[in-house]
Amino acid sequence: MAGLTLRELAARLDISVGTVSRALSGDPAIALKTRERVTEAARQYGYVPNMAARQLVSGRSGFVGFVMPVRGPNFIDSYLGEFLTGLGEGLVEHGMDLFIATVPAGRSELSVLRHVVESGRADGVVVPRIGEADERLAYLLERKFPFVAHGRMLDSSAAFNWLDADSVSAFGEIFDLLYDLGHRHFGLVSISDPMTFRHLRERGLRDAISRRGDPNVILDVASAPRFDRGATVAAVNSLIHAERRPTAMIGLFDELALTIMEEASRAGLSIPRDLSVVGFDNITAAAYAPPGLTTFEAHTRESAREIAGMLVTIIEKKPASPLTKLIAPKLVARASHGPVPGPVGKL
Amino acid sequence: MAGLTLRELAARLDISVGTVSRALSGDPAIALKTRERVTEAARQYGYVPNMAARQLVSGRSGFVGFVMPVRGPNFIDSYLGEFLTGLGEGLVEHGMDLFIATVPAGRSELSVLRHVVESGRADGVVVPRIGEADERLAYLLERKFPFVAHGRMLDSSAAFNWLDADSVSAFGEIFDLLYDLGHRHFGLVSISDPMTFRHLRERGLRDAISRRGDPNVILDVASAPRFDRGATVAAVNSLIHAERRPTAMIGLFDELALTIMEEASRAGLSIPRDLSVVGFDNITAAAYAPPGLTTFEAHTRESAREIAGMLVTIIEKKPASPLTKLIAPKLVARASHGPVPGPVGKL
DNA sequence: GATCGATTTTAAAACGTTTGCAATCATCCT
DNA sequence: AGGATGATTGCAAACGTTTTAAAATCGATC
Numbered sequence: 009m010a011g012l013t014l015r016e017l018a019a020r021l022d023i024s025v026g027t028v029s030r031a032l033s034g035d036p037a038i039a040l041k042t043r044e045r046v047t048e049a050a051r052q053y054g055y056v057p058n059m060a061a062r063q064l065v066s067g068r069s070g071f072v073g074f075v076m077p078v079r080g081p082n083f084i085d086s087y088l089g090e091f092l093t094g095l096g097e098g099l100v101e102h103g104m105d106l107f108i109a110t111v112p113a114g115r116s117e118l119s120v121l122r123h124v125v126e127s128g129r130a131d132g133v134v135v136p137r138i139g140e141a142d143e144r145l146a147y148l149l150e151r152k153f154p155f156v157a158h159g160r161m162l163d164s165s166a167a168f169n170w171l172d173a174d175s176v177s178a179f180g181e182i183f184d185l186l187y188d189l190g191h192r193h194f195g196l197v198s199i200s201d202p203m204t205f206r207h208l209r210e211r212g213l214r215d216a217i218s219r220r221g222d223p224n225v226i227l228d229v230a231s232a233p234r235f236d237r238g239a240t241v242a243a244v245n246s247l248i249h250a251e252r253r254p255t256a257m258i259g260l261f262d263e264l265a266l267t268i269m270e271e272a273s274r275a276g277l278s279i280p281r282d283l284s285v286v287g288f289d290n291i292t293a294a295a296y297a298p299p300g301l302t303t304f305e306a307h308t309r310e311s312a313r314e315i316a317g318m319l320v321t322i323i324e325k326k327p328a329s330p331l332t333k334l335i336a337p338k339l340v341a342r343a344s345h346g347p348v349p350g351p352v353g354k355l
Numbered sequence: 356m357a358g359l360t361l362r363e364l365a366a367r368l369d370i371s372v373g374t375v376s377r378a379l380s381g382d383p384a385i386a387l388k389t390r391e392r393v394t395e396a397a398r399q400y401g402y403v404p405n406m407a408a409r410q411l412v413s414g415r416s417g418f419v420g421f422v423m424p425v426r427g428p429n430f431i432d433s434y435l436g437e438f439l440t441g442l443g444e445g446l447v448e449h450g451m452d453l454f455i456a457t458v459p460a461g462r463s464e465l466s467v468l469r470h471v472v473e474s475g476r477a478d479g480v481v482v483p484r485i486g487e488a489d490e491r492l493a494y495l496l497e498r499k500f501p502f503v504a505h506g507r508m509l510d511s512s513a514a515f516n517w518l519d520a521d522s523v524s525a526f527g528e529i530f531d532l533l534y535d536l537g538h539r540h541f542g543l544v545s546i547s548d549p550m551t552f553r554h555l556r557e558r559g560l561r562d563a564i565s566r567r568g569d570p571n572v573i574l575d576v577a578s579a580p581r582f583d584r585g586a587t588v589a590a591v592n593s594l595i596h597a598e599r600r601p602t603a604m605i606g607l608f609d610e611l612a613l614t615i616m617e618e619a620s621r622a623g624l625s626i627p628r629d630l631s632v633v634g635f636d637n638i639t640a641a642a643y644a645p646p647g648l649t650t651f652e653a654h655t656r657e658s659a660r661e662i663a664g665m666l667v668t669i670i671e672k673k674p675a676s677p678l679t680k681l682i683a684p685k686l687v688a689r690a691s692h693g694p695v696p697g698p699v700g701k702l
Numbered sequence: 703g704a705t706c707g708a709t710t711t712t713a714a715a716a717c718g719t720t721t722g723c724a725a726t727c728a729t730c731c732t
Numbered sequence: 733a734g735g736a737t738g739a740t741t742g743c744a745a746a747c748g749t750t751t752t753a754a755a756a757t758c759g760a761t762c
Contacts, residue, residue: 011473013748024712029750039710056473060410061748064717069407071454076443089436096423096457105476107418108453110443126358126403129452266643273645293640296613298620360718371742376720386740408718411747 011056021049032057063128071107072099072319073130075121075144077137086262086291087308091136091158094309098316104131118143125153132319134158134312138170140202156319158311160332162204169322171315171333173306175205175288178337179212179258180219182286182304185339186256190348191284193226195247195254197240197264200231209260209288228254240264244271248283255284255348262287262294262303269297269344280346290340300342311335358403368396379404418454419446419666420477422468422491424484433609433638434655438483438505441656445663451478465490472500479666481505481659485517487549503666505658507679509551516669518662518680520653522552522635525684526559526605527566529633529651532686533603537695538631540573542594542601544587544611547578556607556635575601587611591618595630602630602695609634609641609650616644616691627693637687647689658682 018025023046031038031046038046049055063069074095077088096106107130111120121144124130131154135144138159148155149168157170186194196213199206210229217225230246232239244267247254257272259265265287269279277283279299287294287303294301318331365372370393378385378393385393396402410416421442424435443453454477458467468491471477478501482491485506495502496515504517533541543560546553557576564572577593579586591614594601604619606612612634616626624630626646634641634650641648665678 014750015748025749026713026751027711030711033750037710042710054473056470056475058411058748059474059476060407060416061717062750063407064405064411064719064748065750067717076440085436089432092439092455093423093457096455097459100457100459106455106457108439108443108455110440110447110453112444112447123403126401127406128403129406270643293643296617296640297643298645361720362718372719373721373743374741376718377741380720384740389740405718408747409720411718411749412720414747 012053013058014055017046017050017053017055020053021046067128068131068323069107069129070103071105071130072316073107073109073121073124073133075117075124075133075135076108076110077117086293087289088136090308091312094312095134095316097309098313099320102316102320104316104320118147122147125151132156132323134315134319138204140204140207154319154322156315156322156331158315159203159205160208162207167330169318169331171311171318171335172205172208173311174334174336175209175306176212176215178288178304179209180216181339182258182288183213183216183220186258186284186286186345187220187222187225189256189284189346191256192222192224192348193252193254193256194228195250195257196227196229196260197244197247197257197268198229198231198260199234199264201234203234206260213258226254240267241271244268245275248272248275248277253283255350256345257283257285259285259287262289262291262301265301265303265344266293266297269301279344282349284345284348286345288337294340295342299344302342302345303340304337305340306337307335359400360405361402364393364397364400364402367400368393414475415478415670416454416476417450418452418477419663420454420456420468420471420480422464422471422480422482423455423457424464433640434636435483437655438659441659442481442663444656445660446667449663449667451663451667465494469494472498479503479670481662481666485551487551487554501666501669503662503669503678505662506550506552507555509554514677516665516678518658518665518682519552519555520658521681521683522556522653523559523562525635525651526556527563528686529605529635530560530563530567533605533631533633533692534567534569534572536603536631536693538603539569539571539695540599540601540603541575542597542604543574543576543607544591544594544604544615545576545578545607546581546611548581550581553607560605573601587614588618591615592622595619595622595624600630602697603692604630604632606632606634609636609638609648612648612650612691613640613644616648626691629696631692631695633692635684641687642689646691649689649692650687651684652687653684654682 014025014028018028021028027038027042028046031043032050059070099106109120109124111117124133133155135155136158138157138161145157145168155169157168160170160172198210217227228247230243232243247257248271257268259268265285268285272279272283279285285301287301290303290305294303314333321327322331361372361375365375368375374385375393378390379397406417446453456467456471458464471480480502482502483505485504485508492504492515502516504515507517507519545557564574575594577590579590594604595618604615606615612632615632619626619630626632632648634648635653637650637652641650661680668674669678
């Protein structure tokens with residue numbers, strides 16, 4: 009729109025356009041003196057290269073795409089907010105920018121992704137929240153388009169680039185923590201959606217239980233569709249008001265754990281005296297909701313930053329084997345968990 | 356990178372490139388039959404135009420830029436999350452995309468904005484959270500670059516495009532609500548930063564007080580820098596533990612109101628029995644924090660959507676006079692406010 | 703002083719669109 | 733029939749870069 013073009017700059021310097029272009033890119037074939045002269049002039053006249061032209065010839069846009077997941081009437085949640093922040097931070101370190109494509113009402117997320125990829129507006133994309141049979145992954149793989157997923161598949165056979173929280177071991181840690189506090193009856197509030205993280209987290213819990221080998225351990229699970237508040241409340245209450253109520257309840261992620269705390273309070277239970285509650289993700293509200301939710305910091309922001317770095321590597325270096333990375337979550341012990349209530353509690 | 360080009364499509368159809376281009380753009384100069392034939396072929400072969408090329412000739416990028424405000428160690432907050440969602444939704448309705456530029460550590464927000472503008476990667480920008488003497492506005496105005504601000508200046512003389520919540524009247528409404536419940540001693544927790552919304556909201560409160568003309572009304576104000584949690588807590592407590600404590604406290608925005616509720620609980624006060632608390636913004640946590648924060652829905656998401664529409668109009672139509680719009684916030688009455696405590700309360 | 707190499711620069715072809723203008727073609731009017 | 737008119741379509745330039753291949757310049761050597 010504004011500034012002067014390469015041609016004009018070249019005219020002022022009485023040098024050919026090609027030379028100026030090379031000089032600015034630091035090509036050593038151009039004499040050092042010329043390079044300096046050009047750089048200085050560019051700075052002085054405030055030359056800014058036209059990205060469209062550059063992109064047209066180089067085939068690279070300098071953008072990384074992100075398709076904003078559609079979630080009914082909801083907003084960017086905690087996870088997405090942190091993720092986007094980290095992504096932006098990571099990308100800017102590599103001189104890349106972030107391009108956000110929103111899914112219009114009535115169109116599928118995949119079709120938007122397709123458009124992002126095929127319009128050439130992005131050099132790579134980041135795919136959050138992997139599903140069990142994720143069509144986005146299938147598309148990108150078939151298309152051989154650079155991408156990094158946040159989350160992984162259940163079997164490690166699928167070869168693609170991903171970064172994920174090590175939720176398997178984290179949920180094992182949750183179990184051990186609560187078991188050591190005397191808890192034997194556990195309630196898990198989960199989701200019914202086909203997201204892989206659901207299975208990984210449940211697996212972490214179950215593995216830890218069988219590792220312990222205590223036949224007295226009981227695990228009750230109640231699920232509801234994600235973002236369906238009514239069903240979630242119902243699922244929570246089915247556990248809270250069960251004939252034998254669990255002494256420790258775990259939310260698959262913090263939003264669920266917070267709902268557990270709410271409903272428990274409503275039922276007149278005191279936390280953690282009557283019921284221990286643990287979540288996962290460490291969203292902001294976890295610190296605010298009394299008495300403070302014990303949860304795991306999933307390092308979402310740093311993960312996104314790391315993902316940005318991985319993606320840039322993939323775009324530029326095209327490594328032969330897929331890049332994968334596990335991030336260890338960290339326990340954030342607040343006040344929502346404690347020893348098992350009642351006469352039992354052999355501490 | 357991928358798909359077929361206009362030239363290839365034209366070759367397959369045995370038609371000139373120009374005609375195909377026109378046909379796809381729906382130019383009525385092209386015979387309807389040809390147009391249909393081309394459209395069909397494009398669909399079938401999965402033709403996707405190369406944006407870089409289009410941008411190069413049209414001079415328009417199809418992007419709207421947004422510089423992510425830097426906020427210390429923090430993430431995207433509630434406001435930003437809703438705002439971005441709405442912006443994305445609004446833009447996609449007009450066939451535009453969102454380009455997010457993150458401010459790298461050590462660089463100023465203005466320098467990033469400057470880069471966005473001058474690289475030609477955006478056709479317009481959205482500027483959130485206006486400051487008293489906002490250098491971003493000064494730059495954009497001087498540069499005559501299309502933009503819409505969320506928030507306005509204190510004097511309406513500055514001519515630029517903006518949309519803002521009518522917080523003046525909303526804070527008047529808060530006062531009236533509480534006054535009618537018998538409250539006479541008010542505490543306002545505010546910020547010390549030079550944001551215009553701070554003054555507008557305070558003005559709304561003060562105007563309502565003087566409108567009422569009751570000499571018994573007292574307003575105590577305590578301020579702290581935004582995002583400085585320690586100072587905020589101190590400010591809140593200076594009011595809570597004052598010799599004469601206000602019976603009703605107002606947070607300039609929900610985060611502050613939530614802090615008031617927390618500290619009040621810590622001080623053993625019951626809400627709303629001992630203290631009424633009201634906020635502004637209706638962030639998600641406001642519904643969760645017991646007993647439920649009474650606040651105002653600021654319609655952030657819809658505002659952003661509206662802003663997107665305004666910006667597109669500005670980019671395309673270049674209207675002569677600035678576009679401005681006030682959005683009326685709506686009271687969300689929850690359980691954190693009630694009648695003035697004690698023997699007084701003439702209801 | 704011409705020739706060979708090495709160094710430096712230039713010219714021109716791409717990249718994939720859009721768009722003004724020219725060319726073609728059928729149709730209509732007198 | 734002969735233009736004239738209007739509807740379609742084709743041609744080619746332009747957008748601002750990067751980059752390949754070739755040309756120009758320069759020093760130095762024989």
